[in-house]
Amino acid sequence: MQIYLPIAEISVNAFLLLGLGGMVGILSGMFGVGGGFLMTPLLFFIGIPPAVAVATEANQIVASSFSGVLAHFKRKTVDLKMGGVLLIGGLIGAYLGIQLFNYLRSLGQVDLLVKLSYVVFLGIIGSLMFVESLNAIRRQKKTGSAIIRKKHTWLHNLPFKVKFRTSGLYISVIPPFFIGVFVGVLAAIMGVGGGFVMVPAMIYLIGMPTKVVIGTSLFQIIFVTAFTTMMHATTNYTVDIVLAVLLLVGGVIGAQIGTRIGVKMKAEQLRILLAVLVLAVCGKLALDLLLQPSELYSLGAGGGH
Amino acid sequence: MLRFFALIMLIAVPLNAAEEIVADLSQNRVGISATFDGSRILVFGAVSRDAPMPESGPMQVVVSVSGPRQAVTIRRKDKRAGVIWVNSASALIDDAPSFYSVATTVPMAQALSVAADVRYKVSIARAISSIGTQIATGHAAEYTEALIRIRSDNGLYQVHEGAVELMSETLFRTEIDLPSNLTAGEYTARILITRDQQVVDVFETKLDIHKVGIERWLYNLAHDNAFYYGLMSLFIAIAAGWMASAAFSYFRA
Numbered sequence: 001m002q003i004y005l006p007i008a009e010i011s012v013n014a015f016l017l018l019g020l021g022g023m024v025g026i027l028s029g030m031f032g033v034g035g036g037f038l039m040t041p042l043l044f045f046i047g048i049p050p051a052v053a054v055a056t057e058a059n060q061i062v063a064s065s066f067s068g069v070l071a072h073f074k075r076k077t078v079d080l081k082m083g084g085v086l087l088i089g090g091l092i093g094a095y096l097g098i099q100l101f102n103y104l105r106s107l108g109q110v111d112l113l114v115k116l117s118y119v120v121f122l123g124i125i126g127s128l129m130f131v132e133s134l135n136a137i138r139r140q141k142k143t144g145s146a147i148i149r150k151k152h153t154w155l156h157n158l159p160f161k162v163k164f165r166t167s168g169l170y171i172s173v174i175p176p177f178f179i180g181v182f183v184g185v186l187a188a189i190m191g192v193g194g195g196f197v198m199v200p201a202m203i204y205l206i207g208m209p210t211k212v213v214i215g216t217s218l219f220q221i222i223f224v225t226a227f228t229t230m231m232h233a234t235t236n237y238t239v240d241i242v243l244a245v246l247l248l249v250g251g252v253i254g255a256q257i258g259t260r261i262g263v264k265m266k267a268e269q270l271r272i273l274l275a276v277l278v279l280a281v282c283g284k285l286a287l288d289l290l291l292q293p294s295e296l297y298s299l300g301a302g303g304g305h
Numbered sequence: 306m307l308r309f310f311a312l313i314m315l316i317a318v319p320l321n322a323a324e325e326i327v328a329d330l331s332q333n334r335v336g337i338s339a340t341f342d343g344s345r346i347l348v349f350g351a352v353s354r355d356a357p358m359p360e361s362g363p364m365q366v367v368v369s370v371s372g373p374r375q376a377v378t379i380r381r382k383d384k385r386a387g388v389i390w391v392n393s394a395s396a397l398i399d400d401a402p403s404f405y406s407v408a409t410t411v412p413m414a415q416a417l418s419v420a421a422d423v424r425y426k427v428s429i430a431r432a433i434s435s436i437g438t439q440i441a442t443g444h445a446a447e448y449t450e451a452l453i454r455i456r457s458d459n460g461l462y463q464v465h466e467g468a469v470e471l472m473s474e475t476l477f478r479t480e481i482d483l484p485s486n487l488t489a490g491e492y493t494a495r496i497l498i499t500r501d502q503q504v505v506d507v508f509e510t511k512l513d514i515h516k517v518g519i520e521r522w523l524y525n526l527a528h529d530n531a532f533y534y535g536l537m538s539l540f541i542a543i544a545a546g547w548m549a550s551a552a553f554s555y556f557r558a
Contacts, residue, residue: 003339004342004485006524010485063543066542070547070550112392230539233527233531233535234535237527241523242339252552256553296383297379298380300377
């Protein structure tokens with residue numbers, strides 16, 4: 001069944017979108033990731049204009065994060081104070097990201113910006129995850145020793161120290177603030193929540209307890225992606241609600257299935273699978289940039305649109 | 306009196322031509338709805354004569370349907386830093402139809418002289434106006450060709466030589482396919498009849514293509530009330546997220 005998307009202004013098969021939403025939903029349920037970093041490139045591949053894909057995906061992430069954070073609020077695994085600091089940074093970052101996005105859009109380079117960001121970040125995160133989970137499997141086979149985390153780094157000597165009760169930390173607000181800014185920029189230009197950057201940063205840089213990390217990052221992501229959605233909707237008119245709803249329906253159902261599959265698999269196997277998937281998407285995008293395109297020319301709206 | 310005179314003039318112009326087109330479209334309005342998957346319109350008509358058929362060469366019919374005209378920026382990718390393909394040079398074509406389909410009874414060159422094509426802008430290349438085109442690189446033709454190639458691949462520019470059926474040099478008909486990726490707006494259907502490659506008569510009619518129903522409502526809201534559209538999108542997202550969470554805990558319980 002073909003459905004006409006009012007903002008993207010193209011006709012797409014509705015079942016294809018439901019299927020994509022479902023597939024990414026299954027993966028996000030299995031791996032506990034937002035899935036934005038997979039969905040946005042997939043939307044490029046099926047021919048949705050990158051500007052529409054990024055803005056619409058931001059809107060869809062609001063839905064999936066909201067659904068996720070409710071469960072964490074019930075379990076009291078959200079550090080609101082830390083979330084607030086990350087959020088202030090995130091909003092500033094998203095604002096800067098949108099400015100950069102619109103500036104490059106006017107130059108006709110927004111596709112390059114978005115795709116390059118994807119190649120760089122998916123490449124880094126995918127390789128790190130791959131190596132890490134390989135090591136974890138090897139370690140498991142040899143001994144059974146846990147990772148020893150460094151207790152004190154230069155990050156603990158920064159000023160503006162604040163007590164974060166839920167996380168049980170007494171640290172400077174500077175690192176979480178800048179992590180927030182960075183994630184905000186990514187959210188605006190990549191159409192992702194940024195959980196895949198924020199979660200490792202919170203664990204390894206800030207030293208937050210793992211149980212509050214997911215809830216807190218979801219809390220921040222809701223507001224940052226909501227802000228990004230509003231910015232894209234009011235400055236670029238690129239949020240396609242029909243597209244968002246179709247992806248949502250598929251995503252919600254997929255996430256339920258994925259969670260059930262995820263329970264039955266080992267964490268290390270899951271991480272390796274996810275790493276391979278991330279690297280595959282990264283490779284496809286990189287090839288698009290490196291190989292000579294079959295059509296060298298592209299069309300855009302003329303003049304002051 | 307002046308008005309009467311003007312009316313006489315209006316009537317008089319087509320009367321000068323011995324042959325006159327009477328034509329219509331199967332529909333004058335096309336709605337782009339949520340399930341819009343392209344459409345097809347029938348262009349049909351007849352040639353009325355108040356004199357015997359002229360002795361000159363056989364009559365040919367050229368039908369064109371043209372979408373709203375817009376400025377288009379065309380960008381070319383070049384290899385930069387030896388590895389990566391980046392949009393570099395660009396050209397602005399200030400007036401190109403968003404859709405253009407031309408159908409003829411015989412190959413274009415036989416139906417129409419070059420001079421007539423220049424005057425009536427019938428072929429795709431002529432329909433794209435590059436007057437005042439700001440070309441940064443001096444390769445105007447390449448960019449125009451790229452525009453025609455890309456839009457032809459997307460089904461937006463079509464040439465159907467021999468697709469117009471003509472019976473007894475009087476009745477004609479052809480079908481124009483409208484793809485699903487149409488731009489909404491006012492379209493113009495134009496019919497030319499030619500003899501010896503010279504235009505004998507021209508007929509024009511309008512075709513209104515617009516978004517309807519929810520598509521129209523959403524598009525207008527997104528552009529005219531962007532703030533409320535954004536809020537609505539967020540509201541739908543949060544409601545959906547909440548429902549998903551509620552459904553999840555219901556199934557768990």
